[in-house]
Amino acid sequence: MKKVKITVLKTTFQEDLAKEYGIDDLGVCPILNEGEVYYGDWAKPEGFCDEAWKAIYQYVFALSHGVDNLFYYGDWIKKPGIAIVSCNDGLRPVIFKLETTDIESTSDD
Template sequence: MKKVKITILKTTLQEDLAKEYGVDGLTTCPLMKEGEVYYADYARPEGFCDEAWKAIYQYVFALAHGASEIWYYSDWIKTPGVAIVSCNDGLRPVIMKLEATEIEALPEE
């Protein structure tokens, strides 16, 4: 199993939805910052949002185990070993890039 590089590409705020449904003063996600990088395999990286992990772990798992085909019906991501995903926060989704690496995932001691 290999490690997967997770890069935070964007933190967003759906202003129209936040205005209608969000609490006053809602801003982009306070937990994740653009440019942050994490490495994962089978477990959530330390400091990584629990809810975001729930939304992306299946892609991380697939990439960590060597998935190299183009996702789905070849109508999504053009680069093998890459997935662009988001967390499940509908008001302030965080967009992430997942990349397969050649870094071996070692069992924790």
């Protein structure tokens, strides 16, 4: 099993939805920042958002276990070993790039 590199590509904010449904002064995700990098496999990386992990872990798990073909029959991402995914916060979703690495996972990680 290999580690998967998790890069925070974008922190977004749906202003129109937040204005109607969100609390006052809601803004972009307060936990994750663009450019941050984490490494995961079967376990959530330290400091990573619990809710974001729930939304992306199945892709991390698949990539860490050697999925080397394209997800969804090649009609989503054009590069093998890559997934672009987001957390499930509809008002301030965070977009991630997941990519396979050659870093071996150990039970100590």
